[in-house]
Amino acid sequence: MALSSVPEQPVVVDGRRLTCEHVRRVARDQAPVRVHPDGVARARAAYEAVRAVQVEQPVYGRTTGVGANRSVEVTEPAHGLRLLRSHAGGAGPLLDAARTRAMLLVRLNQLAAGGSGVDPAMLDVLAEVLNRGLVPPVRTFGSIGTGDLTALASVALCLIGEAPWQYGSLEPYRLDPADALAFISSNAATVGEAALSLADARELLYASIVIAALAFLAVDGNPEPYAEAVHEARPHPGQQAVAARLRELLADQPIKPARIQDPFSYRAVPQVHGPAIDAAIHLERVLAIEMNSAGENPLVDARHRRVLHNGNFHTAYLGLALDAMRVALFQTSALSAARLSTLMEPEFTGQRPFLAAGPEGSSGLMILEYVAQSALAHLRQHAAPAALATAVVSRGVEEHATFSSQAARNTSEAVYAYRVVLSCELVATVRALRMRGLTPAPGALREAYELADAALSPVTTDRSLDEDLDQAARVLPQLAGL
Structure with a gap:
């Protein structure tokens, strides 16, 4: 996968400030x-510390087996290679390039945080993999x-030359x-996918408020429920x-x-969409900690020259935050589908049923309710x-x-x-x-309407x-930017 256009400003990886x-x-954008x-x-401090410690005491995964083999002493140098070969047993379809790149970036940043004991040379190798657009074949199921x-x-296995990259090639790295174990003991794939999902969800959440305000105008809504006094209460x-x-959007x-x-x-x-905003903020806090x-496990405490076996591999914080995010998304998505139904009703728009035009009995936008409910069912299925x-x-x-x-x-x-919802x-x-x-008065809503009007x-x-739905989906990031 060649990088077609490289942004001028690289993302600086320091183990502390990844977002x-x-x-x-x-x-997604192949930024360098x-x-x-x-x-x-x-990374170097941890590397030096763990090599001093492992000659004095057992270190999980370095001088011992893993899992139930944790008490088995290991002296054969090739044990680590066998560990990689035996654990690269995923199944299912390959992850797409974006999710795979997200995983690589998160793992690179985690290594830069110190604590793994991996050779610091690995950091430059992973950066080169990202900058050259290399994608390893990673299966969906296994975690x-x-x-x-x-x-x-x-x-x-790709890094050491035992497995092929999906795109391009790299001189084998002498791991x-x-x-x-120190390299693979991470939730970087999970964290990377969660970070991508949150970035997308946050954009949609902002766009949704703009769309709701436009729908409000289309049905001659009552603004009393948005009054400041209501929400101070x-x-x-x-x-x-x-x-x-x-x-702000409805002013003037x-x-x-x-x-x-x-x-x-x-x-x-506000009462339904607000929890989704709060859930996104909480998930962002959790991800900021996970990524940085x-x-x-084990953690190399370079400052005190010790190795601590621990449970930081456990991702209860992240899992619970993701669960809350999905449930909140379902709630606000259901409200969007309900607004769509009002737009089909002459009682609210003064127009023909389903906003139809042409001969009597025309269906207009009738099918959009089915599409939205289908998407909502998909969301509900994945919200558990x-x-x-x-x-x-x-x-x-x-x-x-x-x-x-x-x-x-x-x-x-x-x-x-x-x-999709x-x-x-937006189309309706x-x-x-x-x-x-109706054309909104000048301001953000006018801009939003003109963007959508030009696209649809x-x-x-x-x-x-x-094609209308595809075009509407392309407009959503622009609405969020307003």
Whole structure:
């Protein structure tokens, strides 16, 4: 996979300041990376410390076996290579390039945080892999939330030349077999996918408020539910933020409420969308810690020249935050689908059913309700908490699992479905505004309307709406930027 256009500003990897947006830039836009000297220094300190410690005491995975073999002393140098070969046993379809690149970036940053004991030369090697667009063949199934061992073992085999890259090639890296477990003992694949999903979800959450405000205009909504006093009376942060944004968007608009009280899909937008905003903020905090920490087992404490065996491989924080994010996405997505239904009703728009035009009995946008409900069902299916499951493996020694890897995958699916629901609402909203001859007053809503109006076909006779939905999906990031 050749890098077609490289942004001028690289993402600096120092083990301390990686963000979800950085992950998206590198994974999706192929932004280059540069390793900061501080990250190399931390990695080197851990590297030197663990080599001094392992000659004095057992170190899990370096001088012992792993899992239920933790008490088995290992002296053969090739043990680390056998570990990589035996753990690179994933199954299912290959991860796409973006999720794989996200994993590589997160693991690089974790190594720069110090604590793994891996040779610091590995940092430059991973940076080169990212900058050259190399993609290792990583399978979908293999992790249960206690370390993405199969994924990272597959990466390691590519690095040492035992497995082919999907795209391009690299001079084999001479990995010290003692570093094998230290390299693969990470949840980088799970964290990377979660970071991508959050970056996408956050964008959609912002776009959704803009679309809801446009739909509000299309049905002559009542703005009382967004009044500041209402939300001061019950001051949840996300609720207040959403209400404030709606007031800002609707300021100076010629509003003539048609009802004393609107349906919940308009009246309760702050109360339903606010929790999704709060869930996204919480997930971002969790991911910031996960991406910028040395969550290693064992952890090399270079400062005190010791090795600490621990449970930082356990991702309960991340799994629970992802579960909460998906449930909140379902709630606000259901509200979007409900607004879509109001736009099909003459009672709310004053137009024909389904915003149809042409001969009597025309279907108009009828099918969009089916599409939205199909996407909503997909979202609901993937919103079930992954944390409700666990597993006992490795002869009972590892007796708990978070399934955060499944939570991250489900979140990707949920975000995909949410995008479809919002696209349906946007297509219907723009048509309703056009048919009513309504153009928002100057400001952010006018900009939003003009962006969508320019992208969506003006043809109202019955026809395929596939391209309309695709175009609407492309506009969503621009609406979020407003």
